Amino acid sequence: LSNNATTSESLRRNTDDPDDCPDRVVIGLLDLFGFEFYPVTSKRSNGFEQLLINYANERLQQRFVADVLARAQRELVAEGVPWTKVNYEDNSSVLRLLEGQAGLIDILNEECIRGISGSDANFVDKLLNFHKGHSQLSIPKIPIKSQNTGALGFYIHHYAGIVLYACDTSWVEIN
Numbered sequence: 001l002s003n004n005a006t007t008s009e010s011l012r013r014n015t016d017d018p019d020d021c022p023d024r025v026v027i028g029l030l031d032l033f034g035f036e037f038y039p040v041t042s043k044r045s046n047g048f049e050q051l052l053i054n055y056a057n058e059r060l061q062q063r064f065v066a067d068v069l070a071r072a073q074r075e076l077v078a079e080g081v082p083w084t085k086v087n088y089e090d091n092s093s094v095l096r097l098l099e100g101q102a103g104l105i106d107i108l109n110e111e112c113i114r115g116i117s118g119s120d121a122n123f124v125d126k127l128l129n130f131h132k133g134h135s136q137l138s139i140p141k142i143p144i145k146s147q148n149t150g151a152l153g154f155y156i157h158h159y160a161g162i163v164l165y166a167c168d169t170s171w172v173e174i175n
Contacts, residue, residue, distance in 0.1 A: 045166035048174050091159040094136040120167045124152045
């Protein structure tokens with residue numbers, strides 16, 4: 001670090017007004033490859049927190065494709081630069097499943113509003129019934145039941161891969 005490096009104490013004092021600390025250097029990193037999941041054979045299941053991580057990565061993927069790949073392709077075509085078109089996967093279908101009207105988030109929120117009558121099992125049942133036949137949602141051929149709640153597992157077909165989520169960690173309560 002240089003002599004101009006700002007101490008953590010001065011950063012804490014000046015976080016509200018960046019002009020108070022002109023020597024501060026900020027490096028921001030965005031991990032576009034943060035998508036992860038736990039395999040079925042793992043002792044840990046893909047729960048609510050993992051869904052939120054993967055949802056954020058779906059959003060980042062869509063933003064990256066729109067801002068970087070699609071824009072670059074349009075610019076190269078407009079400038080007449082010869083190049084090979086890059087095909088990229090459109091993940092808007094999985095985003096609609098997650099955040100769209102009557103999507104996973106809406107259904108989970110609705111189940112949370114029900115109070116003590118809301119349950120993980122009801123949430124999964126509503127999700128699977130409402131989105132039956134959705135290309136980004138499927139159920140295991142052999143149903144997975146949680147020992148705690150009896151809730152079913154379900155697959156979401158993310159842009160980076162298919163993930164099995166087990167609704168066995170009190171999704172309704174956590175949300």
